[in-house]
Structures are given as C-alpha cells and as structure tokens.
Amino acid sequence: MTLPIATPSPMPSSPASPGLAAAGSSTPQAPGTMAPNRPQLSEALFHKFATLIYELSGMRFELNKSYFIASKIDLRVQALGLKGFEAYYTYLESPSGRAEYGFLIDEITINETFFFRHEPQLQAFRDEILMPLVFARRAQRQMRFRILSAASSTGDELYTIALMLKDMGLVGKDITFELVGTDICHDALEKARAGVYRKYNIRNVPPSLLNLYFEHSPGASATNIGSESWTLKPEIKQMCRFMEGNLMDTVRTQALGKFDIIFCRNVLIYFDEISKEKVVRNLAGLLNDDGYVLLGHSENIYSQRHILRPDKVHTNAIAYTKAPPGTPKL
Numbered sequence: 663m664t665l666p667i668a669t670p671s672p673m674p675s676s677p678a679s680p681g682l683a684a685a686g687s688s689t690p691q692a693p694g695t696m697a698p699n700r701p702q703l704s705e706a707l708f709h710k711f712a713t714l715i716y717e718l719s720g721m722r723f724e725l726n727k728s729y730f731i732a733s734k735i736d737l738r739v740q741a742l743g744l745k746g747f748e749a750y751y752t753y754l755e756s757p758s759g760r761a762e763y764g765f766l767i768d769e770i771t772i773n774e775t776f777f778f779r780h781e782p783q784l785q786a787f788r789d790e791i792l793m794p795l796v797f798a799r800r801a802q803r804q805m806r807f808r809i810l811s812a813a814s815s816t817g818d819e820l821y822t823i824a825l826m827l828k829d830m831g832l833v834g835k836d837i838t839f840e841l842v843g844t845d846i847c848h849d850a851l852e853k854a855r856a857g858v859y860r861k862y863n864i865r866n867v868p869p870s871l872l873n874l875y876f877e878h879s880p881g882a883s884a885t886n887i888g889s890e891s892w893t894l895k896p897e898i899k900q901m902c903r904f905m906e907g908n909l910m911d912t913v914r915t916q917a918l919g920k921f922d923i924i925f926c927r928n929v930l931i932y933f934d935e936i937s938k939e940k941v942v943r944n945l946a947g948l949l950n951d952d953g954y955v956l957l958g959h960s961e962n963i964y965s966q967r968h969i970l971r972p973d974k975v976h977t978n979a980i981a982y983t984k985a986p987p988g989t990p991k992l
C-alpha cells in the first residue's frame with residue numbers, strides 16, 4: 663500500500679507547553695550529566711511508527727534504529743506541543759493527521775548527498791553511457807533527451823549532471839536535455855530549487871566549473887551573520903526541474919513519462935526486498951527501451967534482475983537495462 667502524503671505547508675510550530683511536552687517521552691538523566699533528556703520509544707510504539715513510515719515511503723526501519731526514529735519524531739512532538747510519542751501517533755491516526763504525514767517523512771529521510779559524489783561512475787556515465795545514447799538519438803532524429811534523478815535530495819546529483827552537460831558543450835545544441843529531480847522530502851526539494859550550497863556539498867566540484875557556474879558568498883563571519891555559501895547561477899538552475907515523487911507510488915511515478923537515463927542512487931538501501939521490487943518495477947516503467955538505470959555503487963538489485971539487468975560491463979560502473987518481457991524471476 664502506498665499512502666498519499668500531503669505536502670507540508672508552513673505550519674506555526676507551537677513551543678512545547680511546559681509540563682506537557684516532555685511527559686512520557688524522556689528518561690531521567692544521571693545526576694550531574696549535561697546530556698539532554700533522551701526520548702525513549704517503547705518497542706510496541708516503535709513498531710507502529712515503523713509500520714506507518716513503511717506504508718508511506720517503503721523505508722524499512724528495524725528496532726536497532728529506535729533511537730534514531732525517537733529523536734526524529736520527538737522534533738515533531740515538540741513542534742506540535744504534544745504530550746509525547748503516544749499522543750503524536752494518535753494524532754497521525756486521526757482524520758486531520760494525514761496533513762502531518764509529509765512532516766513526519768521530512769524528518770525521517772536522510773538527505774546526505776553532494777556534487778560529483780562518485781567520480782568513476784560519472785566518467786562511465788559521460789563516456790560510455792551518455793555519449794553513445796546521444797549518438798543513437800541523433801541517428802533516430804529524436805531530439806529530446808530526458809534524465810531523471812530519482813531521490814534527488816537537495817539537487818546535488820541532478821545539478822552535477824547539468825554541469826557535466828554544460829562542460830561537454832552539449833547544451834543549446836541540436837538535442838534538448840530535460841533534467842528532472844524527484845524526492846519524497848519536501849524540505850530537500852525546497853533546498854534543491856533554491857540551489858544554495860555549503861562547502862561540504864561543493865567540495866568535489868572542479869574549480870573551473872565552480873568559478874563559472876556558482877556565485878560565492880563568503881558570509882559575514884565578522885558579524886557572525888550568515889555563513890559561506892555557493893549559489894548556482896540561473897543558467898544551471900533553469901536546466902533542472904524538481905518535483906515531489908514517491909518511488910513507491912506507481913501511478914504518479916509513471917505520469918513523469920519516459921527517460922533515457924535514470925539515476926537512482928543511495929535510496930534502495932533503505933528499502934526491504936518487497937519495496938525494492940516495487941521501486942525497480944516503477945523505474946523500469948519509466949525507462950525508454952534502450953535506456954539505462956544507474957544505482958549507487960554499493961547497491962545491487964540482483965533479486966530483481968528479471969526486471970532490470972546489468973548491461974555490458976562499463977569501466978567502474980554498472981548500468982542496468984530493461985530485462986526482456988517475460989524474463990522469469992530466479
């Protein structure tokens with residue numbers, strides 16, 4: 663089941679009422695320690711939250727992630743001024759609780775990403791995957807080339823592709839590139855659209871591209887207002903479109919149309935085999951017949967090779983293509 667997730671709209675976060683917020687959600691601290699109260703989640707309640715998160719997103723959290731889940735949902739408990747985890751779960755179950763789903767998922771998602779994240783794969787993408795496909799499109803007189811960053815987080819991956827296309831001199835020529843990023847996390851999408859990054863995110867961007875396509879703001883460290891940032895120039899931002907997308911949602915995913923290359927990196931790791939199979943099927947449905955899917959380098963979809971199977975071996979990268987229809991599951 664994939665539940666619809668309402669888009670979070672700005673909501674005033676009510677400060678926790680004294681005497682209400684912490685009740686039932688914290689453990690006592692050892693005397694004399696400075697550590698903040700650590701919220702504790704009972705095993706039964708953890709499973710309820712984990713099941714809801716799974717139904718909403720396909721992400722599977724086991725009991726050993728209880729502290730992580732507790733610390734994240736505690737932020738929502740505080741923001742809403744509720745008594746504790748039990749009250750939050752009751753709210754989520756209530757008719758008005760649906761409006762909260764997006765906020766919950768925004769807290770739970772792990773948005774770690776950065777520009778030029780895996781150089782060997784990007785080299786293979788550029789030389790062995792993209793260019794042969796571009797030549798094929800020219801020969802077919804297909805002048806539109808679509809690339810998807812599925813689970814795009816704050817946009818670093820999609821903008822990396824845009825920078826590479828610019829650098830290769832492919833932009834503004836015969837083929838029109840359409841770059842789309844989707845993610846379940848609204849907060850990450852907002853950041854992607856803003857295109858403002860910290861040093862951590864841009865540290866792998868080649869200096870020539872950094873100078874050409876980013877506006878550097880040193881931040882006002884003397885007055886302690888703002889911090890150093892790099893803002894993408896409009897010519898790069900305009901190449902990319904970001905939209906909400908749950909990889910588990912077949913109907914809305916397929917409405918995105920077909921793509922020539924799909925990046926789906928570092929998200930399948932959060933899914934169990936059942937959600938993974940559904941996502942892989944959705945990705946295959948989005949792929950042109952001769953298109954490619956690229957995963958994170960530590961991910962594998964071996965059990966789903968009846969849907970997407972590894973193409974010929976590329977240097978330092980595995981690209982997946984659609985398995986022929988009727989391929990049996992092994």
Ligand SMILES: C[S@@+](CC[C@H](N)C(=O)[O-])C[C@H]1O[C@@H](n2cnc3c(N)ncnc32)[C@H](O)[C@@H]1O
Pocket residue numbers: 718719720721771772773774775776779812813814815816819844845846847850907908909910926927928929932958
């Ligand atoms: C670790 S980031 C990966 C970002 C980027 N692909 C990369 O490799 O640098 C994982 C992203 O997956 C997103 N995500 C998790 N579940 C999702 C789902 N069901 N549909 C779409 N995005 C999802 C999260 O919001 C998060 O931004």
